[in-house]
Amino acid sequence: MKIKQISIFLENRKGRLYDVCALLGKNDINIRALNVAETEAFGILRIVVNKPDAAVKALKDAGIVAKITDVVAIEVDDRPGGLTDILKVLADEDVNIEYMYGFVEKSSDRALMVFRFDDVDKAVNILKKHSIKIVTEQGVREL
Amino acid sequence: MIWNEKFECMAPAELKQVQSERLKKLAAYVYKNCKVYKDKFDKATVKPDKINSIDDIKRLPFTTKVDMRDNYPYGLFCMDQKDVKEIHVSSGTTGNPTLVGYTKDDLKLWSEVMARCLACAGAEPGDTVQNAYGYGLFTGGLGVHYGGLEMGLRIIPMSSGQTQRQLKIMQDFKPKIITCTPSYALYMAEEAKDMGIDPKNGNWKIGVFGAEPWTEKMRDEIEAVWNMLATDIYGLSEIIGPGVAQECPHKKGLHLFSDVFYPEIIDPDTGESVKEGQDGELVITTLTKQAIPLIRYRTRDLVSINCEKCKCGRTSPRISKIKGRTDDMIVVRGINVFPSQIEHVILGIEGTEPHYQIIVDRQQHHLDEVEVLVEVNSKMFSDEVKKLEELRRKIKKEIETVLSIGVKVTLVEPKTIERSMGKAKRVIDKRQI
Structure with a gap:
């Protein structure tokens, strides 16, 4: 139920994001979700792609520091309070969210969001228990 | 003024005599009291009784920072720690710092050579000095302090940093002398201008600047902005701290007190002496130190030497400003x-x-x-x-x-x-x- 996110270290230098995206494009890898965390001196690019293993290989071959992190993609009702419902479940069950961001595409009338938990397995169990819909790796590929 | 005319202006032949006697005593002293030196002498197959003149110094082995590191903390000491009255540390190459120790007589020597430096720069007893070298384990602050006490200056023990306070104090007490790193002197001047203070406003006469390399261009800037004579001081913790050499107002090299710190200039690759005036590595032997005497210590500083008598009357040899290093050490803010x-x-x-x-x-x-x-x-x-x-x-x-x-x-x-x-x-x- 977990999906693979690729995390990439980026120096705060002009054109770095372009370089990475161009490399992925050249290798026929499609970005499904994307988020950049930035600090004064460096950034971390987090992406969900259609072919994670091929993406990591291409990045590493190019000398870019990248690693795979397990995240969970959750379908969120696209209505006011949709996200709140999920966050309430997680808070009540004491699940800690490190960070989260949205998908580029939408599946039907639901929004897709990526969650990074400190304890992924515990989070997945709780989400299942509350019948919250999780998108699988297969599901991401088919988007 | 010349603080110790007897030694600073001694005729070359007589000075050589003094150096020879001191080296002879030193060789016997370290051989007897320090196993590290004994082993080094034995390895070089030289016995102290073969050292009769300062020219015999070439027979003795060099001492390096590696020796200090390998024998950290007390291996190079020639006496019991109960007779050591003060210790300081400076940077080591890895892990441990470099430890230096002083006996009561070593502290007297330090006061003496620092008094010589301050006098050489032009200080007179009764002058006020604002000492902005760091006090503490760094030798700069206390070295100047001891020298100031010895020669009868009024000392403001500011230590480094606290720039606004430095500026306030110098406006209130109008010192004649400032001691700090040359880069800090320029920094303070900028801060003063930002606060609407003219750095020239005061009784400034002399600056004694050291602990880092600096250029003639920086000297010109400092002299212009502070309206003072900017002189260069040289020293290193291993030898004594500041107080090894100092420029006189003629600014034609730094007078090195060779009656106590014997200089050699060598080719760093071969270890052989280079001709007078040529660039080479400065090697110093502390002729009279007790706690950690150093025999032919490789300073790694590149200089040239000039043994002619100076217009100021001193016969002590003069070294050039530091022209570089033979290792990869850099100096940052002193x-x-x-x-x-x-x-x-x-x-x-x-x-x-x-x-x-x-x-x-x-x-x-x-x-x-x-x-x-x-x-x-x-x-x-x-x-x-x-x-x-x-x-x-x-x-x-x-x-x-x-x-x-x-x-x-x-x-x-x-x-x-x-x-x-x-x-x-x-x-x-x-x-x-």
């Missing part, structure tokens, strides 16, 4: 920094590789800044900003603890640090000194 110290810290942190680079720059405001670039690898990398920031802060804190100066640490992508011939260029010094 603090000696070895790239190996930084490497040691980085290697001690889990997951890191020794891919780093040190960039030193002098900013507009004249203070040196150090940036350490560390390449990120997949082991260190995390998708979480807080973990990477934690790592960055850890590296920064540990480097700062070892160096005692603030540094900026920047994480960079792999292979961004230029490698030449398979070996990375460790230091990029952008300062023009």
